[in-house]
Amino acid sequence: MVKFHDRHLGVVMVVLGAAITGLAMVLPGPITGAHIAYGPGFFPSLLGVATMLAGLALAIRGPQADTDSDASDAEAKGRPRFVAPLLVLGSMLAYVYLSDTVGFLPISLVILVVLLMVGGMRFVSALLLSLATSITIYLLFSKVLMVPLPRGLLQPWAIWL
Amino acid sequence: MMVHILSAASELFSPYVMAVIFGSAVFGLFIGAIPGLTATMATALLVPITFYMDPVPAVAAMVTASAMAMFAGDIPSALLRMPGTPASAAYTDDAFALTKKGMAHVSLGICLLTSAIGGIFGALVLSAFAPPLASLALKFSSFEYFWLCLLGLTTSAFIMQGSPIKGIISLSLGLFVSTIGIDPVSGVPRFTFGAPSLIGGVSLVPVMIGVFAVAEILRFYAHRNPKLALEQVELKGVFTGQGRILWRERKAIAQGNVLGTLIGIVPGAGADIAAWISYSVAKKFSRKPEEYGRGSEEGLAAAGAANNAAVSGAYIPALVFGIPGDAITAIVIGVLFMKGVNPGPTIFLNNPSTVYGIFMAFLVANLLMIPLGWVAIRCGRVILKARLSILMPIILVFCMVGSFAVDNTVAAVGVALAFGVIGYFMEEAGIPIAPFVLGIVLGPLVEQNFLTSMMKSGGSFVAFFDRPIAAGLALVTIMIWLSPLLAFWRRRKLVDQA
Numbered sequence: 001m002v003k004f005h006d007r008h009l010g011v012v013m014v015v016l017g018a019a020i021t022g023l024a025m026v027l028p029g030p031i032t033g034a035h036i037a038y039g040p041g042f043f044p045s046l047l048g049v050a051t052m053l054a055g056l057a058l059a060i061r062g063p064q065a066d067t068d069s070d071a072s073d074a075e076a077k078g079r080p081r082f083v084a085p086l087l088v089l090g091s092m093l094a095y096v097y098l099s100d101t102v103g104f105l106p107i108s109l110v111i112l113v114v115l116l117m118v119g120g121m122r123f124v125s126a127l128l129l130s131l132a133t134s135i136t137i138y139l140l141f142s143k144v145l146m147v148p149l150p151r152g153l154l155q156p157w158a159i160w161l
Numbered sequence: 162m163m164v165h166i167l168s169a170a171s172e173l174f175s176p177y178v179m180a181v182i183f184g185s186a187v188f189g190l191f192i193g194a195i196p197g198l199t200a201t202m203a204t205a206l207l208v209p210i211t212f213y214m215d216p217v218p219a220v221a222a223m224v225t226a227s228a229m230a231m232f233a234g235d236i237p238s239a240l241l242r243m244p245g246t247p248a249s250a251a252y253t254d255d256a257f258a259l260t261k262k263g264m265a266h267v268s269l270g271i272c273l274l275t276s277a278i279g280g281i282f283g284a285l286v287l288s289a290f291a292p293p294l295a296s297l298a299l300k301f302s303s304f305e306y307f308w309l310c311l312l313g314l315t316t317s318a319f320i321m322q323g324s325p326i327k328g329i330i331s332l333s334l335g336l337f338v339s340t341i342g343i344d345p346v347s348g349v350p351r352f353t354f355g356a357p358s359l360i361g362g363v364s365l366v367p368v369m370i371g372v373f374a375v376a377e378i379l380r381f382y383a384h385r386n387p388k389l390a391l392e393q394v395e396l397k398g399v400f401t402g403q404g405r406i407l408w409r410e411r412k413a414i415a416q417g418n419v420l421g422t423l424i425g426i427v428p429g430a431g432a433d434i435a436a437w438i439s440y441s442v443a444k445k446f447s448r449k450p451e452e453y454g455r456g457s458e459e460g461l462a463a464a465g466a467a468n469n470a471a472v473s474g475a476y477i478p479a480l481v482f483g484i485p486g487d488a489i490t491a492i493v494i495g496v497l498f499m500k501g502v503n504p505g506p507t508i509f510l511n512n513p514s515t516v517y518g519i520f521m522a523f524l525v526a527n528l529l530m531i532p533l534g535w536v537a538i539r540c541g542r543v544i545l546k547a548r549l550s551i552l553m554p555i556i557l558v559f560c561m562v563g564s565f566a567v568d569n570t571v572a573a574v575g576v577a578l579a580f581g582v583i584g585y586f587m588e589e590a591g592i593p594i595a596p597f598v599l600g601i602v603l604g605p606l607v608e609q610n611f612l613t614s615m616m617k618s619g620g621s622f623v624a625f626f627d628r629p630i631a632a633g634l635a636l637v638t639i640m641i642w643l644s645p646l647l648a649f650w651r652r653r654k655l656v657d658q659a
Contacts, residue, residue: 009590013330020337028349038615040344040351043608044337051333057326084382085585088557092375092578095561096571104562112554118382119550133555137562147566 006063013055021048084118091115103152104142105161108134169217169517173525178218182225182522186529189226190537193233193245195559200230200246200432200472204489216500216515220493221522224476227489228280228526231432231469232534235272236541239265241552243377247369248432248468250595251440251460258456267406269541270399271458272465273534274407275414277527279466282418283425283473284523291477303617304625307610308634310603312438315641318596319441325645327592335600336607338363345605346612358572367564367576368601372594374560375581378553380588399538406458413443413463421467425474431489432468432475437599439467473523480504480516 027041091111099107112130117123141147142161151158172178185207192203203226211219234245239256249256259268301309314336318328341352342362353359407414417439424435443463444453453460472489479490481504494504502512564573584594618624626632 006591009592017333023352027351028347030347038612040347040349043611044340044351047333047337047340051330051337054326054329054333058324058330061326081383085379088375088378088382089578089582091557092561092574092581096575096578099565099571099574108558112558115554115557116551119554121551129551133558137558141562141566147562148569149562149565 006061007059010055010057010059010061013058014052015055017048017050017052017055019048020051021045024048087114087118099152100150101152103154104149105134105138105151106153108137165513166517169514169521172215172217172514173221173518173521178221181214181218181222182525182529185222185225186229186526186533189229190233190533192226193230194236194537194541195245195556195563200227200234200248201489203227203230204493211496216497216502216512217518217522219496219500220515220519221526223489223493223496224519224522225526225529228276228469228472228523229530229533231280231472232273232276232530233537235276235465236269236537239268239272240541241377244373246432247373247598248436248471250373250433250598251436251468252464254454255457255461258454259458259461262456264456266397266399266538267402267458268456268461269538270401270403271406271410271461273399273531273538274403275417275462275465276469276534277530278407278414279418279421279468279470280473280527280530281524282466283422283470284520284527286422287473287477287480287523288517288520291481301630302628303610303613304628304631305634306606307614307625308631308638310607310610312634312638312641314596314599314603314607315638319641319644327590328596331587331592331594332596332600335597336604337600338368338597339601339604340608345609358570358575362605363576363601364568364573365602367573368580369598370560370564371577371580371582372584372587372598374556375577376584376588376594378557378560379581379585381553383585399535407462410459410462413459414466416443417463417466418470421470422474424467425471426477432471433602434599435471435474436464436468437595440464469527473527476519476523480508480519 021044024041024044024047027044028039029041030039091114095107095111109130112133113123113126116126116129121129138149138161142149151161154161188207189200189203193200204223207223207226211222214222230246231248234247234249235256237243237245238249238253239260242253242257244250244253256268256272259265314332318332319325337352339362341359343350343360350360420439420442421432421435424438425431440453440460440463443460444450444457447453447457447459449457449459475490476493479494497504502508502515508516560577561574564577565571587594587597614625626635
């Protein structure tokens with residue numbers, strides 16, 4: 001991974017801190033009649049300023065030898081892959097948006113097969129392992145722990161699940 | 162009193178209750194050993210099952226499961242560098258560093274035995290000193306709470322290796338996340354951007370799953386670094402040489418026992434904070450502070466004892482005053498209320514055998530931890546031998562189901578996803594995760610105790626230093642703030658002299 005340069009990180013934090021402060025400022029002021037001079041925006045704006053100051057300090061100071069001791073690790077890692085982590089993110093997004101309609105068992109099966117094959121497993125072994133894992137997790141959470149995992153497409157066979 | 166102790170014992174040692182304890186122990190070890198599933202969740206998931214039990218077996222089940230999960234959280238810490246529960250996060254780097262040196266059995270042995278010692282110590286304190294100690298905690302006002310929270314946050318930002326600046330960034334961002342949702346003082350929604358699922362704030366379990374487990378999965382797939390693969394070591398001789406190690410680290414263990422119990426007693430502060438504070442205190446007073454984060458047995462012993470001591474200690478305010486010491490005891494209090502047992506000063510008068518049953522359940526659970534924990538470590542070898550390319554997809558599915566199980570909404574899976582990405586980028590940028598997480602946990606407490614204190618004092622800051630305990634906590638906190646400046650100043654002086 002191109003190690004995030006501390007100066008760039010500092011600049012990002014200054015911008016983020018400023019954004020937090022700005023958003024906190026537009027929150028309504030203290031309730032009139034309350035015995036307190038601090039509104040809901042007080043604490044967040046304090047945090048925004050702290051983030052800005054720390055970012056500023058980082059941007060001015062730049063990288064330090066002792067804090068970047070694992071820079072050589074980063075070198076050794078080489079460039080990050082993009083496809084595989086995006087597949088993980090995609091799997092989670094698919095779960096968020098599709099699990100209710102498709103159901104836990106089918107979606108977990110697909111996610112497991114895809115990710116296991118990314119890890120170098122052959123299709124048949126991946127499918128068998130995914131089936132076993134999905135059913136185990138389903139039984140554990142749905143039957144033992146009473147978590148209402150969605151049945152989705154398998155609803156017609158609900159009596160068997 | 163003896164009558165109540167005997168009747169409690171006869172109930173506890175009945176085959177039925179023993180079977181419940183054994184089952185909860187296995188369940189707790191399983192949940193705790195899975196990254197992303199916490200001791201708190203193990204307790205919460207037991208609630209529907211304990212619904213059908215009497216008070217003593219119900220509480221015994223939750224006590225056992227939480228203590229076991231607290232230890233089992235150390236197993237993936239050591240083997241995968243993923244804390245199984247947040248309370249293991251303080252010393253994950255140390256446990257994993259030992260594994261990399263081929264000493265996984267040593268680090269897990271320390272974790273197991275110090276966990277049992279800490280749990281038993283906390284239980285003894287609970288049984289012996291519950292009323293007087295809880296009366297001390299009762300004297301704490303919002304001023305003491307404010308400083309105590311701030312002290313926890315400060316130590317978390319400053320104990321991390323590397324720059325305190327990045328610690329402060331991490332802490333500020335974590336505290337910011339804690340302000341998302343309805344502000345309890347004014348009732349104004351903050352930073353929700355119109356999303357209904359954010360109104361109630363960001364719930365903690367998916368955040369933990371995100372930053373600790375999903376981020377680790379993303380890192381695995383982004384780098385596929387052979388160094389991230391499991392270290393192949395033999396896991397034999399868990400107890401070999403432990404007597405010597407425990408004796409050598411006796412001061413650290415004693416410190417972890419005492420601090421862990423005390424922090425557990427303080428309402429609002431639980432095992433996570435106990436582990437962090439005990440770890441940082443051990444580091445501050447260590448003769449070898451440079452080893453911390455790189456496999457320090459001393460830090461492991463102190464924090465390993467502290468988190469289990471805190472689990473026990475948290476029951477003191479819970480039972481005597483009905484104030485939960487942490488999330489786990491909050492659940493237990495709820496269950497006791499459902500059963501018509503009201504925690505509070507009257508519980509000792511109305512249900513003495515229930516109270517003694519709970520005390521004894523702690524001792525039984527922590528003693529049972531040693532043989533069962535050993536079995537769990539031996540089974541941990543299976544995890545050790547498995548390939549991460551197989552394990553990671555399965556862990557991902559567990560993370561999603563675990564997040565979903567918190568409140569049965571897919572929004573929690575979205576939260577885990579978002580915080581997984583945040584955790585991944587923070588790690589890439591060298592920003593420590595722990596202050597971020599602690600900021601999220603303690604943020605509401607800091608803010609509310611600050612506002613309450615300001616209301617009480619009529620806007621005067623002097624009141625924050627007026628009470629002796631508050632002043633003492635304030636002094637320690639401010640000294641930690643000033644320590645980097647002092648170190649900087651001293652270095653400048655040395656450079657000038659040279």
